[in-house]
Amino acid sequence: MARISASVYTSHVPAIGAAIDLGKTHEPYWQPLFKGYEPSKQWMKDNKPDVIFLVYNDHATAFSLDLTPTFAIGTAAAFNPADEGWGPRPVPQVIGHPELASHIAQSVIQDDFDLTIVNRMDVDHGLTVPLSLMCGQPDAWPCPVIPFAVNVVQYPVPSGRRCFNLGRAIRKAVESFDADLNVQIWGTGGMSHQLQGARAGLINREWDNAWLDKMIDDPEAAAATPHIDYVREAGSEGIELVMWLIARGAMADVPAFGAPEGAPVGPKPRLAHRFYHVPASNTAVGHAILENPS
Numbered sequence: 001m002a003r004i005s006a007s008v009y010t011s012h013v014p015a016i017g018a019a020i021d022l023g024k025t026h027e028p029y030w031q032p033l034f035k036g037y038e039p040s041k042q043w044m045k046d047n048k049p050d051v052i053f054l055v056y057n058d059h060a061t062a063f064s065l066d067l068t069p070t071f072a073i074g075t076a077a078a079f080n081p082a083d084e085g086w087g088p089r090p091v092p093q094v095i096g097h098p099e100l101a102s103h104i105a106q107s108v109i110q111d112d113f114d115l116t117i118v119n120r121m122d123v124d125h126g127l128t129v130p131l132s133l134m135c136g137q138p139d140a141w142p143c144p145v146i147p148f149a150v151n152v153v154q155y156p157v158p159s160g161r162r163c164f165n166l167g168r169a170i171r172k173a174v175e176s177f178d179a180d181l182n183v184q185i186w187g188t189g190g191m192s193h194q195l196q197g198a199r200a201g202l203i204n205r206e207w208d209n210a211w212l213d214k215m216i217d218d219p220e221a222a223a224a225t226p227h228i229d230y231v232r233e234a235g236s237e238g239i240e241l242v243m244w245l246i247a248r249g250a251m252a253d254v255p256a257f258g259a260p261e262g263a264p265v266g267p268k269p270r271l272a273h274r275f276y277h278v279p280a281s282n283t284a285v286g287h288a289i290l291e292n293p294s
């Protein structure tokens with residue numbers, strides 16, 4: 001049986017990728033941020049998964065306003081880094097896991113979550129920056145990756161509750177896959193930031209950390225956060241945090257989707273690492289690693 005062993009949460013700021021690619025990680029502006037991910041890179045070496053299920057949002061590379069799926073799962077054998085206007089990032093090709101991705105799609109759709117199945121797409125910084133932060137600059141990523149894109153750009157966007165429940169359904173799907181796989185689920189994006197308008201540059205350190213406390217310790221309450229709170233407190237792009245709830249909903253202390261009321265759940269996950277830094281470009285960077293008990 002496959003199982004989810006851990007969840008990883010991180011911002012995916014494009015300027016972070018540029019700093020890595022241009023060799024600027026030791027400059028005074030960037031050094032404190034990358035220092036915060038050093039424990040995570042060691043953790044990744046010590047806890048290498050068989051597959052990463054990576055939740056992110058596309059930034060008008062694979063999709064556009066012509067076609068914007070709410071949830072899209074990549075089922076291809078490989079995904080190339082996207083050209084976001086200045087050439088593709090100099091990072092390895094992302095190798096997929098078509099068998100597990102197709103199984104998850106089948107299971108989740110049968111649980112009444114509508115997914116768009118994508119057999120060919122390029123992946124942008126939303127996916128590659130988290131991999132770089134956790135894995136460094138390898139010749140190949142350490143394992144296959146299943147891209148899972150969420151629309152948090154074009155309204156209407158999915159609610160935190162729907163994302164949380166989707167995570168529960170993904171865990172159920174993973175655990176029904178007939179292979180002994182160690183799977184990590186990553187939720188990316190956020191934290192507080194606004195890229196346009198009168199509040200451009202908004203960062204709310206206090207709200208970010210309170211929300212992160214809630215997501216770790218009381219995920220049901222975090223999932224109940226209304227959209228207007230994200231927009232008012234964390235800026236227009238703060239809504240990206242709903243993607244973290246997909247990863248949190250897949251952890252063992254949350255009832256699997258469809259489980260009867262009162263069904264036993266696992267113990268709380270262990271917080272392996274937590275980090276927060278402002279600013280990175282014009283964004284607050286949040287990061288956490290949660291481990292399910294063995």
